[in-house]
Amino acid sequence: MREHLFTYLEQPSLETFMALRQAALSSEGFDPYSSELDGISALMEAGSWEQVIETISKSLFPNHLLSPGAHMSLGFAYHKLGREKESRFEQVVYTALLDGIKSTGAGTEEQPYHVTRTSDEYDLLMVEELRPTQQALIKKDGRAYDVMTTESGQKVWFDITEIMTLLDRRLGIQPE
Structure with a gap:
């Protein structure tokens, strides 16, 4: 998976990002709903920078490699x-x-963004200065979407089919 990351960083494109994303999703042990970083905010507020680095570094592979927020927190520490x-x-x-996620779509129903973790949705909304007020899971045509409604009423669509399948x-839920 690391080689996919470096390929994407050296040759950023939709194709190299999607190859990286697929490598993450198919990586043994990948859990898009893992919670290793749930306490990072408290560590940052306490100024425990070494512990922030240690905690994030331990969880980057495979669960948070594609998490913009994890890298932002790590960089800040x-x-x-x-x-x-x-x-x-x-x-x-x-x-x-963030550029890779943006390259996957337009955030519309017709062209949703593809993410690897739900936290990626919030990372993207934050950088776009959109404040979510509501989140809805919509299943349509065999796909699963998170639809975030923002303060302005804008709806931003994220395709989460692969992470829901995982x-x-x-x-142990059988596919419909």
Whole structure:
């Protein structure tokens, strides 16, 4: 999976991003609903930068490699410790991952964005300065979508079919 990441960073395109995404989704042990980073905000508020780095670094492969927010937090922790080279690298990865998600669609029903984790949806909305007020799961034509309604009433569509399939498998739910 790392080789896919470096290929994407060196040659950013929809094709290399989707290859990276597919590598993550098919990686053994990948869990799009894992919770290893749930306590990161508290660690950051406490200024526990070494622990932030350790916690995120342990969970990057395979669960958070494509999570823009994980890379942003990691980069910030490196910055707080004066490790600017690592901080800049994480900022590059953060930006590239957001660009990759944006390249997958337009956020419309006809062209939804493709994400690897639900947290990616919030990362993208944040960078677009859209504040979500409602989230709905919609199943349509054999696909699953998260539809986020923003304060302005705009609906932003995310195709989560693959991550829902992984969740169903983990829970032992048979496909419909």
